[in-house]
Amino acid sequence: MYSEDMKYTQEHEWVRVTNGEAVIGITDYAQSEMGDVVYVEVPEVGKKVQKGDILATLESVKAVSEVYAPISGEVIKVNEDLSSTPELINEDAHGKGWIAVIKWEKEDDFKDLMAATEYEGFLKDGE
Amino acid sequence: MSKRTPFYNFHVEAGAKFTEFGGWGMPVSYSGILEEAMAVRTSCGLFDLCHMGEFILTGEDSGKFLNRVTTRDVTKLAPGEIVYSLLCTEEGGIIDDILIYRFDDKGSPTYMVVANAANTSKDLEWLMAQEHRSEAIEIQDKSQEIGLLAIQGPKSPEILAQLTEEELSSLTYYTFRMMKVGGVDALVSRTGYTGEDGFEIYFNPSEGLQLWDKLLSAGSIIPVGLGARDVLRLEMGYTLYGNDINEDTDPLEARISWTIAWEKDEFIGKEALLRKKEKGVSRRLTAFVMDERGVPRHGSPIFYEGSEIGRVTSGTYSPYMKKEIGMGYLPIELTSPETRIEVDIRGKVRKAHVVKTPFVPSRVKKSK
Secondary structure, three states, X not given: OOXXXXXXOOOXXXXXXXXXXXXXXXXXXXXXXXXXXXXXXXOOOOOEEOOXXXXXXXXXXOOEEEEEOOOOEEEEXXXXXXXXXXXXXXXXXXXXXXXEEEEXXXXXXXXXXXXXXXXXXXXXXXX | OOEOOOOHHHHHHOOXXXXXXXXXXXXXXXXXXXXXXXXXXXXXXXXXOOOOEEEEEEOXXXXXXXXXXXXXXHHHOOOOEEEEEEEEOOOOOEEEEEEEEEOOOOOOOEEEEEEOHHHHHHHHHHHHHHOOOOOOOEEEEOXXXXXXXXXXXXXXXXXXXXXXXXXXXXXXXXXXXXXXXXXXXXXXXXXOOOOOOEEEEEEOHHHHOHHHHHHHOXXXXXXXXXHHHHHHHHHOOOOOEOOOEOOOOOOOOOXXXXXXXXXXXXXXXXHHHHHHHHHOOOEEEEEEEEOOOOOOOOOOEEEEOOEEEEEEEEEEEEOOOOEEEEEEEEEHHHOOOOOEEEEEEOOEXXXXXXXXXXXXXXXXXXXX
């Protein structure tokens, strides 16, 4: 379920890093907790975010959830498909349901992110 | 610790997510709110409504009593018939919205009142307080002994037909009959809160737990939680007690004044409601559809030309319309369809417009 090529946050975001770019989404656990996502507010391309800033907002039928930037940097791409098909988050949270790509700045930002096994342990502890 | 219905373990087994509602731990969804809501519109859904309150009223004066404490004319109710009615304060505020069932008069007149879960103890206390000493009436809280499952959706008649010998086409909207369902003695009424054809099945839960599995294996039917129930009722523009109506709202502004039998000599709240009617209401519960994306939530401010004019009482995403919808009390002059309004969703003002309810055409089979 939780791939080793991604890092995870306590707020249930995932980050996949490839050459200076970080793809960000929410974890399968998070989508399952939220239920059907019906609306996704993605950031504007070019927006600069600090680690911990609100990056996106997801609305399910029952609730609103914020997605926080797991790292600082500039938003260089957003998943436009989510505006017409927000259900991609539920159907494929770790793939087609990605939210944004950030050009990251500081290597340090990655230090406190969790590896897959750590995240799985974190989920278990929360049960 | 919240109360659990007798079907709690069935919900856990079905993979339900739970929510707190009116003091009860209730399933909010199983397979997903949107899928469940659409199943009710296209096929059939099974709801556990054991949290609802049921009172049995007996005695020579029970009809007279109900006529005094509720807004409808209960004397017009024949055995086997049901009405939707309201309990109001002297000031005309809504204490609860209820269903009244009239039983066959075996011995003395008997009625069942079905109350909202969160209001059950409040209603019971209030009803008891309205009894006159001279009246021959007994009110019993049977909420623990009466279980309630609902099946709702176009396929519900064929699903119920598999579990009963009874002929169902003569069981018309807002009537009920006693019958065996899956071997269980039950009261079955053609009622619901979804805008679809369907039934509500009352029974003794200690004898009727097998009904859950029997209904689920009778065809295209899935369990549906309170999340989808809220979507379905809002698509119909039905009010939800606690969200859209409460003691600070009255039936006139809530657009349910059709429940008031003005011709009755007296009922609690009549004088205040008559005065309101003569004066005319200043605000009315009004439905709207969002033109910009974002889900309106209970409490979201509503604007007209930059001024706040009200708050959202209920809002959701409608899977049937594929749009966000909502309701709120708006000044009477701003309630005509197509009026352009705005809703503040998470600090951003988004466009919406007023519409008539229901949002989605109702398919209940009204015979009268």
